[in-house]
Amino acid sequence: xxxxxxxxxxxxxxxxxxxxxxxxxxxxxxxxxxxxxxxxxxxxxxxxxxxxxxxxxxxxxxxxxxxxxxxxxxxxxxxxxxxxxxxxxxxxxxxxxxxxxxxxxxxxxxxxxxxxxxxxxxxxxxxxxxxxxxxxxxxxxxxxxxxxxxxxxxxxxxxxxxxxxxxxxxxxxxxxxxxxxxxxxxxxxxxxxxxxxxxxxxxxxxxxxxxxxxxxxxxxxxxxxxxxxxxxxxxxxxxxxxxxxxxxxxxxxxxxxxxxxxxxxxxxxxxxxxxxxxxxxxxxxxxxxxxxxxxxxxxxxxxxxxxxxxxxxxxxxxxxxxxxxxxxxxxxxxxxxxxxxxxxxxxxxxxxxxxxxxxxxxxxxxxxxxxxxxxxxxxxxxxxxxxxxxxxxxxxxxxxxxxxxxxxxxxxxxxxxxxxxxxxxxxxxxxxxxxxxxxxxxxxxxxxxxxxxxxxxxxxxxxxxxxxxxxxxxxxxxxxxxxxxxxxxxxxxxxxxxxxxxxxxxxxxxxxxxxxxxxxxxxxxxxxxxxxxxxxxxxxxxxxxxxxxxxxxxxxxxxxxxxxxxxxxxxxxxxxxxxxxxxxxxxxxxxxxxxxxxxxxxxxxxxxxxxxxxxxxxxxxxxxxxxxxxxxxxxxxxxxxxxxxxxxxxxxxxxxxxxxxxxxx
Amino acid sequence: xxxxxxxxxxxxxxxxxxxxxxxxxxxxxxxxxxxxxxxxxxxxxxxxxxxxxxxxxxxxxxxxxxxxxxxxxxxxxxxxxxxxxxxxxxxxxxxxxxxxxxxxxxxxxxxxxxxxxxxxxxxxxxxxxxxxxxxxxxxxxxxxxxxxxxxxxxxxxxxxxxxxxxxxxxxxxxxxxxxxxxxx
Numbered sequence: 093x094x095x096x097x098x099x100x101x102x103x104x105x106x107x108x109x110x111x112x113x114x115x116x117x118x119x120x121x122x123x124x125x126x127x128x129x130x131x132x133x134x135x136x137x138x139x140x141x142x143x144x145x146x147x148x149x150x151x152x153x154x155x156x157x158x159x160x161x162x163x164x165x166x167x168x169x170x171x172x173x174x175x176x177x178x179x180x181x182x183x184x185x186x187x188x189x190x191x192x193x194x195x196x197x198x199x200x201x202x203x204x205x206x207x208x209x210x211x212x213x214x215x216x217x218x219x220x221x222x223x224x225x226x227x228x229x230x231x232x233x234x235x236x237x238x239x240x241x242x243x244x245x246x247x248x249x250x251x252x253x254x255x256x257x258x259x260x261x262x263x264x265x266x267x268x269x270x271x272x273x274x275x276x277x278x279x280x281x282x283x284x285x286x287x288x289x290x291x292x293x294x295x296x297x298x299x300x301x302x303x304x305x306x307x308x309x310x311x312x313x314x315x316x317x318x319x320x321x322x323x324x325x326x327x328x329x330x331x332x333x334x335x336x337x338x339x340x341x342x343x344x345x346x347x348x349x350x351x352x353x354x355x356x357x358x359x360x361x362x363x364x365x366x367x368x369x370x371x372x373x374x375x376x377x378x379x380x381x382x383x384x385x386x387x388x389x390x391x392x393x394x395x396x397x398x399x400x401x402x403x404x405x406x407x408x409x410x411x412x413x414x415x416x417x418x419x420x421x422x423x424x425x426x427x428x429x430x431x432x433x434x435x436x437x438x439x440x441x442x443x444x445x446x447x448x449x450x451x452x453x454x455x456x457x458x459x460x461x462x463x464x465x466x467x468x469x470x471x472x473x474x475x476x477x478x479x480x481x482x483x484x485x486x487x488x489x490x491x492x493x494x495x496x497x498x499x500x501x502x503x504x505x506x507x508x509x510x511x512x513x514x515x516x517x518x519x520x521x522x523x524x525x526x527x528x529x530x531x532x533x534x535x536x537x538x539x540x541x542x543x544x545x546x547x548x549x550x551x552x553x554x555x556x557x558x559x560x561x562x563x564x565x566x567x568x569x570x571x572x573x574x575x576x577x578x579x580x581x582x583x584x585x586x587x588x589x590x591x592x593x594x595x596x597x598x599x600x601x602x603x604x605x606x607x608x609x610x611x612x613x614x615x616x617x618x619x620x621x622x623x624x625x626x627x628x629x630x631x632x633x634x635x636x637x638x639x640x641x642x643x644x645x646x647x648x649x650x651x652x653x654x655x656x657x658x659x660x661x662x663x664x665x666x667x668x669x670x671x672x673x674x675x676x677x678x679x680x681x682x683x684x685x686x687x688x689x690x691x692x693x694x695x696x697x698x699x700x701x702x703x704x705x706x707x708x709x710x711x712x713x714x715x716x717x718x719x720x721x722x723x724x725x726x727x728x729x730x731x732x733x734x735x736x737x738x739x740x741x742x743x744x745x746x747x748x749x750x751x752x753x754x755x756x757x
Numbered sequence: 758x759x760x761x762x763x764x765x766x767x768x769x770x771x772x773x774x775x776x777x778x779x780x781x782x783x784x785x786x787x788x789x790x791x792x793x794x795x796x797x798x799x800x801x802x803x804x805x806x807x808x809x810x811x812x813x814x815x816x817x818x819x820x821x822x823x824x825x826x827x828x829x830x831x832x833x834x835x836x837x838x839x840x841x842x843x844x845x846x847x848x849x850x851x852x853x854x855x856x857x858x859x860x861x862x863x864x865x866x867x868x869x870x871x872x873x874x875x876x877x878x879x880x881x882x883x884x885x886x887x888x889x890x891x892x893x894x895x896x897x898x899x900x901x902x903x904x905x906x907x908x909x910x911x912x913x914x915x916x917x918x919x920x921x922x923x924x925x926x927x928x929x930x931x932x933x934x935x936x937x938x939x940x941x
Contacts, residue, residue, distance in 0.1 A: 203841060213845045213856045224863045227842055231761075231867065234795045234838050238764065242792045 100185065107194040108215050109176040112183065113139045114190055117154035121190075125197065125215050129174040143167045146175070157191040158182070166198060173209065175201040177222075196220045257322065265319035268312045275312065277728055278305045286732075314454060317378075318433065321457045328462060332487050333373040335411075336361050337646070339398050341716075342380045349388050356395035357384075364402050368487035369411065375458040376482070380413065382451040383478045387417035394418030394475070403481050410464070411484045416477040422470040430468065431456040455480075505617065507552030507624040508532045512542040512568070513586070514560045517672045517705045521656070522555065522586075524664050529617050531624070539563030543571040551581060553623050556603070558587040559700045566601050573602035582623040647742075648749040652710030669750050672709055676702060676743055683739075687731055696725040699739070711746035714739070758804050759868055760793035761834065766807055767793070769829040774815065786810035798870065801896070820901035827905020831913050843913070850907070850916045851940065854878050854890060874903075886940040889923070895931040907936060917941035 100121070103110055110123035111133075117140060122133045133142055145151050146166040160180035168175040178195015197211050199222040216223055282302045290298060339359040350357040380398065387396045396417045403410030422430060433453040459466045464482035509531045511522045519535055526533045534551070536542040540563045546554065554572070558565035569583050585598040585606045595606045605619055657665050679702050686694035703718035721735055770779045783790060786806040793799065808826070812819040835843050846860045847853025854876055861873035874894035881887040892903050904922060911918040919939040926933045 210844045210848065212848075213859050215845075218859070218862070221866075223842065223845065224866050227839065227863055228867045230839050230842070231796055234761070238760070238792070238794050242794075245792070 099183065103183075103192070103194055106217055106219070107178060107196060108217055108220075109178060109193065109195045109197060111139070111193040112185070112190040113154070113157055113193070114188070115154070115158060117157070120185075120188075126174075126176070129197070129209065130169050131171065131173070142170060144170060158189075160191060165193065165195070166201075167193065168198075168201070173206055175205075196222065199223065199226060261319040261322035264315055268316035268319060272309065272312050272316065272727075275305060275309050279309060279729055281730075314451065317454050318457070321454070321461070328372045329374060330370050330485075331373050332368055332370055333376075334368050335365060335400055336367065338373065338377060338380070339400060342377060342384060343398055345381060346384050346388060349385075350396065353388065353391070354393065355388060355391055357388075357398075358395070359398040361400040362402060365400055365411065366486035369484040370487050371482065371484040372462055375462060376413075376484075379455045379458050379480060380415065382455045383415040386451055387415050387419060387476070387478075391417040391419030391475070409483055409485075410481045413480045413482065414477055416475065418475040421472040421474055422468065422476055423472060427468050427470060431466065505529050505531055505620055505624045508534065508550065509620075509624075510534050510536060510542060510545055510549075510551045510554045512536045512539070512554060512560070512565065513557040514538055515557070515675070515701050515705055517668065517675050518557070518708055520668055520671050521708055524668070525616060526555075529620070531620075539565060539568030539571075542568045546572050546576060546581065552625075553620065554581060554583045555586050556583050557704075558585055558598070559697065559704075561697055566597065569598075569601045569603055578602060578604050584619060584623075647711065647713045647745055648753065649710040649712050650753065652708075653750075653753055656709070666754060669709070669754055672705060672750065673747055676705060676747070679705070680740065680743060684736065687736060692725055692730065695731055696722055699725070699731075702739075702743070706743075706746060709746075709750060711742075711749070714742040714746045717742050758799060758801055759795065759871070760797045760799055761795045762804055763793040763799060763807060764795065765830055765834045766804065766811070766826060768833055769826055770811060772829075772833070773825075778814065782807065782810045782814050785814055796868070805898070823899065823901035824905035824908070827902040827907075828909040828912070829905075830902075831906055831909025835909075836913060847914075849914045850910045850918055850938070851878065851888065853910055853914070854888075874899075881937065884939070888938050890936040890938055892934045892936070893931065897927045897932050900925050900927075900932060900934040903934065904936070907938065 100110070104123055108123060108125040110121065111119060111126055112121040114120045117138050118135075119133065119137055119139055119142075120135055122130075122135070127133050130142055139154075139157065140152075144167070146168050148161060148163055148165070151157065151160070151165075157180060160182070162179070164177060165180050166175065166177050175198040176193070176195045177198040178193055180191050180193055183190050183192045196216050199211065199216070202209060202211060203226075213223065279302070282298060282305060285298055286295075286302065339361060343357050343359045347357055384396065384398060394417070396415065399412075399414040399416070401412045401414065403412045431452050456466055459480050459482065462482055464480055466478070466480050468476055468478050470476035509526055511519060511526065511533055512535075513519045513522065514537050519537070523533045523535065534545065534549070536545050538560050542554065542556065543563070545551075556565040556569060560568075563571075565585060565587070569585075572581065572583065582604040583602070585595075585603045587598070587606070587608060598606045604623065607616065607619060653665070656668070679698050683695055683698040683702065686692075686698060699718040699721045703715045703722060706712075706718065707715035717739055721731055721739065724735075725731060767779055767783075770782060786803075786809070788803050788806050808819060808822055812822045815822065842860060842863075843853075846856045855878055857876050858873075861875075865871050865873060872895050874892055874896075877891040877893075879889040879891065881889055890907070892900070900922065904920065907918070907920050910916075911920070917940070919941065921937045923935040923937050924933075
């Protein structure tokens with residue numbers, strides 16, 4: 093007997109809900125916790141009058157209770173005011189057998205269904221884990237709330253930081269631009285001053301002022317570049333370019349500094365590479381220029397080599413460009429940091445001009461924008477090798493595609509075209525090419541003539557030069573668009589400027605398309621075919637294409653002349669060359685006299701025309717030179733006597749080359 | 758201590774004195790501004806640094822700050838986040854204090870390495886509603902916080918209780934403080 097009571101006492105230490113069920117299904121005993129929450133739960137009442145068995149669902153008879161499976165039992169008060177979880181075990185008390193439910197309140201059911209009933213901690217035996225679970229759940233909820241709050245704070249902070257970064261970069265860009273304009277004035281004034289007779293002391297100071305202002309201009313240009321990159325100006329402007337020409341022009345730009353330091357500066361391309369590629373030439377040029385400038389800065393003696401080679405890491409579509417020097421080298425621990433902005437080296441660089449610390453950052457950003465990689469290998473005292481692996485497309489396949497497309501689509505056209513240009517050679521050339529396409533050509537030599545002709549006459553299309561005196565192509569287009577829509581009168585820009593900004597400017601003004609000089613017959617035909625009716629009765633094979641945009645400066649690109657000869661014939665080419673000779677002579681005189689009377693606007697306009705005319709006839713080095721002069725003039729940098737002299741020499745050489753070409757069979 | 762404690766301290770300062778004051782206290786404490794995660798363990802020194810900085814910038818004695826924190830803990834953390842458990846632990850201050858060790862036992866099984874304080878309730882001879890509350894902790898310097906907790910519990914349960922600190926012994930390892938509470 094005492095053994096039986098002990099057994100129940102022991103069970104009550106382990107379980108707070110204890111219900112003993114006799115063979116007839118009546119309750120023989122209920123613990124205090126069970127009796128407190130279940131109304132009328134007293135000995136003698138039937139178990140199934142009070143409870144449903146939720147789990148196991150198969151147990152719904154007294155027999156089932158007396159032979160319980162060893163599984164979790166969930167029981168629920170029929171009044172839905174109490175539920176318990178536990179197990180059923182067979183016990184023998186006072187010689188009688190019972191099924192005994194041993195468990196504790198079903199906490200989560202109670203919390204959900206009877207939140208008004210407050211269970212006490214004493215209702216749960218210490219080993220029951222439900223309160224622990226509740227605590228854990230509450231804590232987890234709190235943890236999730238913490239993380240959500242933290243996440244939203246971080247999002248806000250990230251947005252604010254990004255906005256601040258954009259605002260800062262925009263401010264830098266604006267400030268740099270604002271600073272650049274007056275500084276250009278200073279640089280130009282100093283350049284003009286350097287041509288005047290000055291005492292030696294003043295000349296020394298002038299040289300100091302000149303070099304300082306140029307350095308400052310470099311820094312500002314770097315900051316402007318970075319600001320543009322940071323505000324997301326990473327759009328690529330792919331063009332066709334000549335690889336050797338690019339390497340040559342980059343090394344030519346900095347050659348004077350290398351020579352000044354007694355350094356050997358060379359470049360070469362691997363014979364395995366193509367001659368032409370498609371890529372963002374301007375970004376590539378800037379990268380190479382920055383790397384070579386750095387190499388010169390950090391190489392006290394020896395040599396610098398610029399190399400183009402097939403990729404060593406890519407899958408064959410990559411081009412590797414290297415700049416190797418025999419300079420002071422970079423410490424191993426610094427090699428990872430050199431591409432970070434404003435890092436100007438650590439250690440003993442006291443004797444070296446460290447630069448702004450922005451050049452390599454710009455290179456890295458540009459390389460990343462182009463989808464490439466950059467790296468460096470270096471040894472202290474031995475030199476450094478900077479490499480770029482870039483996904484540049486070899487151009488042969490593309491050029492071939494263009495030839496095919498042009499050849500198949502070179503049907504003659506019908507219509508009246510107004511050709512607007514202030515350059516006689518271009519007018520002559522344009523007329524010949526357009527007429528060879530079967531078009532009727534009328535001319536206007538400036539913007540206002542073009543507007544009045546469009547007003548009074550009917551044209552099917554206007555080919556509009558951009559840079560003209562008085563009213564330029566942009567202003568003329570704006571005027572024409574007042575009375576003729578894009579659909580009524582297509583206007584195609586014909587410009588020497590090859591940039592995405594220029595193209596956008598033209599299209600924004602109301603032009604329908606944009607073509608760059610020199611005029612390439614098939615490309616022109618392809619464009620015009622969009623706007624003009626074709627004359628299917630006459631087709632002719634397209635002559636070979638010249639490489640448009642290949643401005644890496646051979647003195648004479650004979651392919652351009654060969655194309656012209658094929659397009660307009662031998663005798664017409666002779667007429668064009670005569671026209672060219674007399675025009676450049678007159679233009680050159682106009683340039684020189686404008687320079688002498690200090691009239692930079694006229695100088696700029698004339699060198700623009702010279703650039704355009706030279707390019708049209710394949711004099712690429714001269715064209716590039718005049719284009720650079722024009723760019724400098726546009727930035728407010730005055731034309732120097734050296735620049736003028738070089739231009740004259742290039743022109744003279746060009747005319748000689750053209751004459752020699754003409755006399756060739 | 759767990760992040761829960763530091764978060765609660767921040768909440769209290771933000772609620773009573775504003776976000777700017779909290780930022781100033783946080784800066785003054787030189788505690789890294791990384792936020793606090795409830796279940797992450799932080800060095801105890803962080804809590805003490807924050808409390809010390811709060812006392813300095815609020816111009817109040819540290820004990821007053823800690824007592825305020827104790828009241829806040831009951832109202833804003835225990836009741837808000839663990840209401841069911843609070844209800845289960847007791848229906849009034851005295852019953853709660855009787856069961857609080859059992860609550861802490863369960864918390865210990867969830868917050869690993871948590872070393873909770875222990876409380877003992879001792880009736881004062883000759884008084885039906887007067888008790889000595891013994892507080893034992895391995896930590897030092899938190900007696901004022903417990904004073905605040907006792908006041909907070911009384912407020913939570915709507916009990917009118919007088920609380921006096923009788924002794925604080927923190928000379929050796931940890932702290933043993935005794936409070937006398939009288940239920941009115």
